[in-house]
Amino acid sequence: MHTRVNLAGVELKNPVMTASGTFGSGAEYGEYVDLNRLGAVVTKGVANVPWEGNPTPRVAEVTGGMLNAIGLQNPGIDVFCRRDIPFLRQFDTKIIVNVCGKTESDYLEVVERLADEPVDLLEINISCPNVKEGGIAFGQDPRAVEHITALVKKKARQPVIMKLSPNVTDIGEMARAAEAGGADILSLINTLTGMKIDIHRRAFVLANKTGGMSGPAIKPIALRMVYQAAQAVRIPIIGMGGIVTAEDAIEFILAGASAVSIGTANFMYPDAAVRVIEGIEAYMEKYGVEDIGELVGAVR
Amino acid sequence: MHTRVNLAGVELKNPVMTASGTFGSGAEYGEYVDLNRLGAVVTKGVANVPWEGNPTPRVAEVTGGMLNAIGLQNPGIDVFCRRDIPFLRQFDTKIIVNVCGKTESDYLEVVERLADEPVDLLEINISCPNVKEGGIAFGQDPRAVEHITALVKKKARQPVIMKLSPNVTDIGEMARAAEAGGADILSLINTLTGMKIDIHRRAFVLANKTGGMSGPAIKPIALRMVYQAAQAVRIPIIGMGGIVTAEDAIEFILAGASAVSIGTANFMYPDAAVRVIEGIEAYMEKYGVEDIGELVGAVR
């Protein structure tokens, strides 16, 4: 029995990784969970220069989930390369760097800067709903998706994951656009844009007015989109959106995801990713699944 | 202090109605709640002829919500006019008929059939995700939305509510399209398309594979869309999506809804709508709000 998965030539020991933005660069959660157990760590988005992010409050709880509008605060690629990559290199796990930008050249600058760094995969975040420029603007139009994908692919030395926004009419169309642009892998879903109002103060709860919704509440929507994307393209998919348990993760795998990311669940259980890995192994044992690949897309 | 609202010339005693499909035509819930208390009853969708709907299972629970794929089962407009309208006429509440169809002419046939019936408003369902033809196909393209709206408006004797789908990239664009087509009122959101998989049977939980997600889990998304739609158009909006309590309802009103619908919450508390009405009154009293109109769109 084995849980190895191959994503565009990169072999992960298991299909479980952390969703960008929920796990920093691993240093904080590394105190609570053995990073060597993870298939990969996906870092918080990093830009060419430091970003201050949005004013607070940046988070709010909602039924079965949360809203966030961090605004991609990050220390910039220099600090990231100096501090976070060496930190992650200490562990036997793959390194996936989430790349964000406000303009095309922002993205490309980070991608080029990472060319000679020992990172395994790049995840291009064209779907953050919480920044005014860039982010989601690149992710809601199929032509823009194909265009930015092609630009990134021209510069990237590592295989490229395009992270898709769920705030679209037709996720299959977006998936096909990324594939047409040359994406090696897709990841979805990013957060769904949501809002919360404080009726007593008569004001938005988040300083940014809207925020990205994540957590168990969005799982059915994420699962549907992963299924639709898997029907639309041939490249592998990293599924995410509300995964807390191994059962959740297996749903995504059966729907067509080759790997899964654990996001908001880290805030609920700091060892959520390891629990998911162990649960997947138990499921495979129970049902005599030799190779986790047998499960990918098995429900259609 | 008063809670009266005027929707396209129709005055409701309060802004609280029932969401289509969750309340039948009122007969069953009428055993649990005084229909005279409601601002309006919105009926389950009715087509020109009886529809059998989808195979079962038709519903599944998800975190903080549910999926349904009823498939607009309905007895057809003849039975509806003979049985349901006379039933509802017994009560001091407004009657809003939800109209569904597979083709343009299906919709128009129902609209024309209702022309001389004592119903107050028509709600045109162009956003049901659970039927193969019609439904959402009309609701995800702005040109189609404007076109069907204009066709319906030409035939309708009652003011027309266009019910919008949340499964779109830009809800503001859809709202403007309906307004351009002549809609008198908008209602949103219909359900978000979701999925659930049984990992032990390795099969979709719903016979229809996907279903429409509703309930508290979707409230933040619904609220954001109501806000965006309210910013985009001048016509009144009926807000819905996960409203359970008066606090929820007031959030929607503050975001720009002139009225609200109680849907899945009816399954949680059969008297949910009346609880919401009473809670809104208590809120208005507490904060000295004389006219509920003062609250509409007060947060922006």
Next chain:
Amino acid sequence: MKRQIEAEILSQRRLAPEIYDMRIEGGEAAKDARPGQFVTLYCEDGARILPRPISICEREGTRFRLVYRIAGAGTREFASYGAGKKLRMMGPLGNGFPLLNKRAILIGGGIGIPPMLELMKELPGEKTAVLGYRDRELFLRDEFAAYGPVATATEDGSAGVRGNVLDAIREQGVEGEVIYACGPTPMLRAVKEYALEKGLLCYLSLEERMACGIGACLACVCRSKETDEHTGVHNKRVCKDGPVFEAREVEL
């Protein structure tokens, strides 16, 4: 006007692995309960919004006895509560079994056994219970025996006849004029076939995923032979028109 009540749990105990026996105060409405009806219980956990339909096993005065299986997180939540806890509840709901003065065979399979107990008590005529279990965890069997003969089948042969309820009927020569049955759909399908073959009147209690529980949402329909008067199509509502149907009315 009917209403959702805050019902107090009077006692709860485990009857068998995953099978729980709850007594709950049903209020005035409980007095009208008929065998074969059900109640809906609501979770306290805000992540679980839909009511859980649970068949009525017995009713004494205003009190219900509910015997149910842990089938998921919701019923697991119910099983965690002891006396004094209050849960939102609606019911009795549904139509229930008709009480005919005929020689009756009462067939229960698995968690379809509990609702047959109240029926066993209330049926006026001669009656035999046929109970199908998975194994030797023969919950409630002795209680049926107080009201008439009981034939038992177990899947693993650890008690009674090895096999299903029809095997028990045939092997033990159980006879009657009317069948009442509740259990998994494959069992109901076989029972219906048996009844048609023998020319017996037959009432089946169906199960289907529900949302509202009162007939409004049209989630829990079954295929009906004739166009249904309410729905205008070949669908009947399990929660409202059922859960009990004359076998020939419905397609399984």
Next chain:
Amino acid sequence: MKRQIEAEILSQRRLAPEIYDMRIEGGEAAKDARPGQFVTLYCEDGARILPRPISICEREGTRFRLVYRIAGAGTREFASYGAGKKLRMMGPLGNGFPLLNKRAILIGGGIGIPPMLELMKELPGEKTAVLGYRDRELFLRDEFAAYGPVATATEDGSAGVRGNVLDAIREQGVEGEVIYACGPTPMLRAVKEYALEKGLLCYLSLEERMACGIGACLACVCRSKETDEHTGVHNKRVCKDGPVFEAREVEL
């Protein structure tokens, strides 16, 4: 390796309207707790997914005393539990107050009062507590008095000085070399201003909406005067770099 534990509630009682006093077993990790740190408690209700940060009021051995206000459904859930109930918990988290051997003024406002109690116990030097309440519900005040003088302010004037904590300090001539404060942001802002004006060293415990509670998600940042070493921008993480900051470090 640190971990989230299943912490058993040892006792719980209501101290004042909406103010609860919970003792909870913190395990080995609790032994390292410092005044001003906090724990995160997790709801059992699946609709509420985020941890609730709660300041440590006292710590004895491996046991925490948590005094908290019901601020929403999550803390209401906690308040409903009695002894024996287990809740998921992490902590102690955050940095805590530095224990300086200087004449200290400990300022607590409202639900910012509880964390000052452990500090009052542990500070080695001369110390005065200044506690600001809404009204005559003077929870914990008598317990502070065991460790030093206490000045009291109430908004409605029903006890001590009418007004806020600074009114009490001025009116009662409270003096010191260092200020430690926890309370609502307007209070902290005023305290910071007062400290700068008087040239006093000043440590403030900040509050901000959190998600992870351990410094990973960057939800609970505050504006820092200097570029923060970790974040690379003018933001510090309240949960990890704080909640206690030297007043001049942060913009309020």
